[in-house]
Amino acid sequence: MTQGIHFLEVKNLRQYFPIKRGVFRRTVGYVRAVDDVSFHIDDQETLGLVGESGCGKTTMGRTILHLLEPTGGEAFFMGEEIGVKLRHDPRDVRQKMQIIFQDPYGSLNPRMTVNEIVGEAVRYYGLCSRKELDDYIAEVLSRCGLLPEHRFRYPHEFSGGQRQRISIARALALKPKFIVCDEPVSALDVSIRSQILNLLKDLQEQLKLTYLFISHDLAVVRHISDRIAVMYLGKIVEMASKVEFFDNPLHPYSHALLSAIPVPDPKRQRQRIILEGDVPSPANPPSGCRFNPRCKHAMEKCRKEEPSLVDVGGGHFVACFLHCR
Structure with missing residues (x-):
């Protein structure tokens, strides 16, 4: 090739x-x-x-x-x-x-x-x-x-x-x-x-x-x-190598997904992130960032503008204004 x-x-x-x-x-x-x-x-x-x-x-x-x-x-x-x-x-x-x-x-x-x-x-x-x-x-x-x-x-x-x-x-x-x-x-x-x-x-x-x-x-x-891409409501919101994604997740939605993985150790507790509200309809997605209605970090900018998927270093892509302003 x-x-x-x-x-x-x-x-x-x-x-x-x-x-x-x-x-x-x-x-x-x-x-x-x-x-x-x-x-x-x-x-x-x-x-x-x-x-x-x-x-x-x-x-x-x-x-x-x-x-x-x-x-x-x-x-x-x-x-x-x-x-x-x-x-x-x-x-x-x-x-x-x-x-x-x-x-x-x-x-x-x-x-x-x-x-x-x-x-x-x-x-x-x-x-x-x-x-x-x-x-x-x-x-x-x-x-x-x-x-x-x-x-x-x-x-x-x-x-x-x-x-x-x-x-x-x-x-x-x-x-x-x-x-x-x-x-x-x-x-x-x-x-x-x-x-x-x-x-x-x-x-x-x-x-x-x-x-x-x-x-x-x-x-x-x-x-x-080898690499992982996270999809939410028709959009890819984060993409990185497997090691980078699990060691350093950036998008709030990725944090919520990772917190739901069961830990095979009864003595070890993981702080579960519970997302509020339901997944919006793909027929009527929210304006701005599609995750903003369920994100505790959402800013006014998130409700008005849609973040692009950008490389924040080392092939780690994320669509979030917390990391790419």
Whole structure:
């Protein structure tokens, strides 16, 4: 890749959903799920995207992949604009960029065997001959911790962790370079989560993969990510390396999220920061800083002006007037 070009770069990405009312279904407003977001991910890096439910994390991942057509902005993959590339060579883009969904049962066709689920796209893209297909699928399943005989079973015959391994195998079968992991362990038992996380880390090292890892669990993100981006109401409010973020969080919202992480020590107490009020509606976000109605540090400027995401040093970005006046 050319020096200076990021593996994945998002510029001013927006995803607005129209609100329609009345007999004639006129558009009366928009839900601003993703609103003017920019960031990048380097080759073989994992960027963890965290935030409360409904902040736009999943929408962000699907918009980058153009599973949802963006309202505005651009996303570049290996120096090429994804939307333009999709129009000229959609097969190449879809093969190199995959997604692992949150619910492994809901994302797998219950009427197809594992062999059919994993092999469907492999046959479509012609990655191997018919004679080699069964061996190739068995190899992919084995890499994901499944047995060759699992190929002939249906999704309902597996546990939640095994179904997520099937979802991972389906994504890996096309030999992608970039994978959006959309809360891949949130629907699993706590005892299984570490196994799936370690599997994803091992696969990344072996196959030189790049991840956008979406989660609401900071403990999970800490385990797998290289950098962390915090999202609130459609905006990224802080972004830094994992070490910098946990050692020196800057945004008040980040402080609140970190205070909610359980401490596995009954003798050690953490001062919990309780945010007041509810999350504002993305259809009618507050003026100025979107976090200002719930922030105890809010100033008059916060209610009138929207802070930009700026680098305060060492690649630590924050959108807060407390740190960038």
